[in-house]
Amino acid sequence: MKLDIKGLAIIALVAGVLAFFLLMPNQGLKSIPANLSVATLEGASLPLDSLKGKPYLLTFWSTSCPGCVKEIPALQALHQQHQNDGFRIIGVAMSYDEMPAIQAMRTQKGMEYTIAYDQTGALAxxxxxxxxxxxxxxxxxxxxxMQRLGEWDHAELEKKILELLKG
Known part of the structure; x- marks a missing residue:
């Protein structure tokens, strides 16, 4: 049976277009909506409005995401380097994660920055x-x-953090 090259090309084109629109970041969100809070692993509610005045990074991650796990050491380094300047990192674990896995990852990777759990998926x-x-x-x-889908270029991220800290 011969492969129909035209048919395969059309399928590939359609799959590419679908992937583009499914993975394309939303350009509509320009600022953090008012009255949003995250629930930390310790059970506290952290209103995002309370963080105004200093820059922070809100990163949605999962214990099953290789890219997320790979960038934890770099995020931890940024946390240690800039926490005294008022910069914060809030890692938001996805609803499909389970609390024991999140806590184990936090301990295993030495994650000292704030970890929240989006248990209902509403924040995501x-x-x-x-x-x-x-x-x-x-x-x-x-x-x-800045908004990033996927892993950061950490030099670019740190440069932008420094700019935001200087005002």
Whole structure:
């Protein structure tokens, strides 16, 4: 049986277009909606409005995501380097993760930055998170300074953090 090259090309084109639209980041969200909170692993509610005045990184991740796990050491290093400047990192574990796996990963990887659990998936839905990692660098005024689908170029991220810290 011969392969129909035209048919395969059309299928590949359709699959590519679908993937583009499914994975394309949402450009509609320009700032953090008011009155949003994250639930930390310790059970506290952290209102995102309370973080205004300093930049922070909101990163949606999963214990089953290789890219997420790979970037944990770099995020931990950024946390250690800039926490005294007022910069915060909030790692939001996805709803399909389970609490024991999240806690084990936190311990295993030495994650000292804030970890939240989006147990219902409402926060991920609010930010239109479709894949992990998806991250938002938030400026001191609450506007989204950078959005990244996938892993960060950490030199670029640190440069932007320093710019935001200087004002």
């Amino acid at each position: 839905q609010q930010f239109d998170v479709r894949v992990t990692p998806t991250s938002f660098l938030i400026a001191p005024d609450g506007k989204i300074a």
